Amino acid sequence: xxxxxxxxxxxxxxxxxxxxxxxxxxxxxxxxxxxxxxxxxxxxxxxxxxxxxxxxxxxxxxxxxxxxxxxxxxxxxxxxxxxxxx
Numbered sequence: 544x545x546x547x548x549x550x551x552x553x554x555x556x557x558x559x560x561x562x563x564x565x566x567x568x569x570x571x572x573x574x575x576x577x578x579x580x581x582x583x584x585x586x587x588x589x590x591x592x593x594x595x596x597x598x599x600x601x602x603x604x605x606x607x608x609x610x611x612x613x614x615x616x617x618x619x620x621x622x623x624x625x626x627x628x629x
Contacts, residue, residue, distance in 0.1 A: 555623075557616055557619030557620045557622070557623050558619070558623055561619035561620070561622040561623045561626075562615055562616065562619040564619070564622060565615045565618035565619040565621075565622055566615045566619075568610075568618075569610045569611075569613075569615065569618060572606060572607050572610055573607060573610070573611065575607075576603070576604070576607035581596075581597075581600050584596075584599075584600050584603065585600075
């Protein structure tokens with residue numbers, strides 16, 4: 544039985560545009576998260592204090608937390624991959 548061939552693929556670098564977009568988006572979300580509290584969030588999005596607003600604010604908090612876990616290069620590659628398959 545023949546051994547399977549292993550191909551080592553060099554990943555492509557993220558595009559400059561994707562790196563810039565990822566950096567701007569991650570920075571903007573982090574800054575917004577730092578500056579806004581629940582009531583300001585509701586005011587900005589014209590939400591009444593409610594279960595729905597609580598849920599949306601929770602999703603926003605999750606987004607901000609999740610973005611901090613990735614570096615810009617990683618986010619940029621995700622953007623490129625999403626655009627390539629979209």
